[in-house]
Amino acid sequence: MVKMGTVWDRTAEFISDNLGAVLPIALVAFFVPASIGGNFQAVMPGAGPSLALVLRLVQLLFAVLSLWGSLAIVAMALDLATEHGSGRIALRRLPAALLVWVVVLVAALALALPIPFILAGSGVDMVALANGEMPAISGPVASTIALYGLALFGVLLWLAARLAVVNPVIVREKGLLSAFGQSWALTRGATWRILGVILLYAIVSWVAQLAAKTVFGSIFALVAGGTVDGLSLGGVLTSIVAAAVQAGFMVVGAAFTAKLYLALARQASLRNAATPA
Template sequence: MISMGNVWDRTAEFLSDNLGAIMPVALLAIFVPATLSANLSALQPGASPAVGAWLGIGVLVLSLVGFWGQLAITALAIDPDLGRGAASVATRRFPAALLVMIVILVAGIVAVAPIGAILAAAGVDLAAMAGDTMPKIPPSAAIGIFFYGLALAALLLWIGARLAVVLPAIVGDRLALRAIPRAWQLTRGVAFKIIGVLILYGVVSVIANLAATTAFGAVMFVVAGRGEDGLSLASVLTTIVGGAVSTAFTVLGTAFLAKLYVALLARREAAAAA
């Protein structure tokens, strides 16, 4: 039987015992990319198409660096004895992890596609929606989209819980696409517990991030003013605070899922031995 409380305790113990190894990865591979990405995104609306494209590429590259950082934290949480070797493990498993994430993303896009089909069947101009114009959506289509979206959200939450340990499976079991059925198998019987943790984690992290950025940002905008090009001292300092909060929750969530993976493996081995 998996106890989420025990997993949280092991996560907290791992973070406190390995803070020296975690901090460089968290700062250089998660905090710095997240902060730079937020500032580059703030420059995009007022940039020319060419500059905006380069800014978009920069944001993409920074997000990949942050993804690599999560893999390194995952490797370290699975095997704390790796130390600096966790970076090498993350580099080796990065292509496989990226492939799996692309497959999951494509599957998510396919799942959302029926919403476009509903709008098209109702005669809504989808091309206009791609611009700044919001066309009128017939009530019948709006109702259909609402119920489909509700069912899809519940389904995605369930699938997200069943695939919660897919990244640890990629790192720990050295798998690629087979990590998807592996994660599905490991989380059998604990999906509702994982859903509860995911909801709690999401609510707390969003509230903490909003509280930090909103309160600090409001003070900074009053003191330093607002920049004309979307970037100012106030916005930069606000993104730094937001990046610090999001980095803390990213490290916490990543370490928790890795420790959950370790606990699920132990449960599987105990069941096999029995």
């Protein structure tokens, strides 16, 4: 049985032993995009259509860059390459990873489609809703959406556990859509333990980022006031601190999935060896 505590220990050991190699990737792929993108929300309300489009495109590029960084750290954690070699491996596997995660995104959106259909069928003004206005929703409709949303959250969480090692499969086994089946097979029997880790990781990272934004945001707001086009010095400094916290958790997440993949693959090999021909 794969023990999550052992996987965490191997993750921590990898990060401590390779901190010098991991840090440049984390800075370029995680910290810089998060520190810059963290200010987009303040700029968006006053942005014109052209600027808003540019900001959306930059956000998309940042997401691709972060995916590349995750693949690079996964390659290092799988002992496939050093710092520079891992970047090249990540670049080669980036198109496959993009395709896989686009499929995941489309599937998630498809699962969420009943919600707007329920709203539209109940007479809710969807144009007003798209413009950020909150229309009146009847009690039964709200209850139906809440129940469906809760069920959808559970399904997505379970799928996240079953697809937890998709990136390592893409990097090590050079899989494409077959990465779904391989991750599904490897996580069989460990889903609930992986689910617990995902929940713990999400809660701890959310609390840490919330604390960084709240504490440092309050301090920076007092020290550096004033805004220009929706931006403030305090907001920029806060986004930098929050980006540092986020980058740290993204490094841990990528390294953990790689070590989890190795443990699951080793367990699968032992299981297959023990199965009589």
